[in-house]
Amino acid sequence: MRDIVNAVVSGEAGREDFAALAVPGTYRAITLHKSETGLFSGLATRDKDPRESVHLDEVPVPELGPGEALVAVMASSVNYNTVWSSLFEPLPTFGFLERYATRSPLARRHDLPYHVIGSDLAGVVLRTGPGVNAWHPGDEVVAHCLSVELESSDGHDDTMLDPEQRIWGYETNFGGLAEIALVKSNQLMPKPRHLTWEEAASPGLVASTAYRQLVSRNGAGMKQGDNVLIWGAGGGLGSYATQFALAGGANPICVVSSDQKADICRKMGAEAVIDRTAEDYRFWKDEHHQDPREWKRFGKRIRELTGGEDVDIVFEHPGRETFGASVYVTRKGGTIVTCASTSGYNHEYDNRYLWMSLKKIVGSHFANYREAWEANRLISKAKIHPTLSKVYALEETGQALYEVHRNRHHGKVGILALAPREGLGVRDHELRAEHLDAINRFRTPALAHA
Numbered sequence: 001m002r003d004i005v006n007a008v009v010s011g012e013a014g015r016e017d018f019a020a021l022a023v024p025g026t027y028r029a030i031t032l033h034k035s036e037t038g039l040f041s042g043l044a045t046r047d048k049d050p051r052e053s054v055h056l057d058e059v060p061v062p063e064l065g066p067g068e069a070l071v072a073v074m075a076s077s078v079n080y081n082t083v084w085s086s087l088f089e090p091l092p093t094f095g096f097l098e099r100y101a102t103r104s105p106l107a108r109r110h111d112l113p114y115h116v117i118g119s120d121l122a123g124v125v126l127r128t129g130p131g132v133n134a135w136h137p138g139d140e141v142v143a144h145c146l147s148v149e150l151e152s153s154d155g156h157d158d159t160m161l162d163p164e165q166r167i168w169g170y171e172t173n174f175g176g177l178a179e180i181a182l183v184k185s186n187q188l189m190p191k192p193r194h195l196t197w198e199e200a201a202s203p204g205l206v207a208s209t210a211y212r213q214l215v216s217r218n219g220a221g222m223k224q225g226d227n228v229l230i231w232g233a234g235g236g237l238g239s240y241a242t243q244f245a246l247a248g249g250a251n252p253i254c255v256v257s258s259d260q261k262a263d264i265c266r267k268m269g270a271e272a273v274i275d276r277t278a279e280d281y282r283f284w285k286d287e288h289h290q291d292p293r294e295w296k297r298f299g300k301r302i303r304e305l306t307g308g309e310d311v312d313i314v315f316e317h318p319g320r321e322t323f324g325a326s327v328y329v330t331r332k333g334g335t336i337v338t339c340a341s342t343s344g345y346n347h348e349y350d351n352r353y354l355w356m357s358l359k360k361i362v363g364s365h366f367a368n369y370r371e372a373w374e375a376n377r378l379i380s381k382a383k384i385h386p387t388l389s390k391v392y393a394l395e396e397t398g399q400a401l402y403e404v405h406r407n408r409h410h411g412k413v414g415i416l417a418l419a420p421r422e423g424l425g426v427r428d429h430e431l432r433a434e435h436l437d438a439i440n441r442f443r444t445p446a447l448a449h450a
Ligand code: NAP
Pocket: 079, 080, 081, 205, 206, 209, 231, 232, 233, 234, 235, 236, 237, 238, 255, 256, 257, 258, 261, 276, 317, 318, 321, 322, 339, 340, 341, 342, 343, 364, 365, 366, 367, 404, 407, 411
């Protein structure tokens, strides 16, 4: 592994040098163990501790199949899907691996007693399988997390509609929180050359998701001037949705839960910010009943910030706790676009406010290759910036997951895999220098822990 790291860090090794490097037989990886899926039974979600369920193991390098690539992972990042997998919620991920294994002899590789998790990476291609022509050993890459088979016609209009669509490192094995990862070559994209490894690894999943959800015709199809209500605007998805809104000439109304996160949104350029804790919205009177007066109070506050207008788009992901309010505050004909249900997936809303006002609820999930590519292209052109707040070593992944589970983070949390330290991997120093102020402004400090 040391030769690989030296070759990458030197920045001088070429294609032939990488092709000549031996791929080790084993690598270090963050894993979940199939034997431990009952670890947290009986505990409330909040009390489940990812530090107990994730392991750092030495595992064999998987066999490389057609259309695939082995990548030396320099850095990865924490996504909420990894929090879910580490809590074995809503289901242990081993069921996904077992089901995938029934598809083909090659897919059987994924069904193991351990699951290497993680859905982001920045690194260097080590080997490519038969049929891969677009990528070569030595290519510096990031990987998006859409794994598709495309043997059915269904996925050929929008690859997210492939019946065999899976999220790599969540519904497949050999993910990115590791020193080596196995991906399909059509997950690869060029690494933004002005970013460090850990910066480049951090936007992938959330930026692509936010791009589809907010900007793409497959999502809300945001246009100039739209008022966009963004829940969790200081979090992973929200910090990119805020940037896409600003870069696309829309008007983000950012919702956050602290002063510090409100400041962070303002530093990104947002003017309208709602601190949901300070303003103490209580959309639920009790576990079963919502309070429409609180929806109204929230809507009134939005109008104060927009000069009397309602929102064209709600960027939804908290789910049960906020969905009733989201449907209520959307303008007539507007769109609530949802990709998640962090606080519960049985949503309740008053349907009169939907049908009478001709609103739409749109479901959105990750992104197709083209959408991920477009999000990455904007990052490569320094029009969208990584919102990395804190970086952990691979062996500290459990702690990193714990912080995200407890909502004690801001933006994205990075993980160093093979990169020996932060700050390495910048190839285009000129572009970085040109945008250094913005890069530093978006790389906000980690939240002080309570
Ligand atoms: P994150 O970094 O934790 O950010 C989410 C933010 O939402 C939090 O920082 C919090 O911000 C806010 N929030 C959480 N619970 C809330 C509640 N009950 N009411 C209002 N706001 C709340 O997570 P993320 O990466 O943005 O992901 C968010 C969700 O989307 C997760 O459930 C994740 O699994 C899902 N997701 C889905 C996809 C997909 O493709 N379908 C992709 C990415 C993520 P404040 O406390 O500051 O308000």
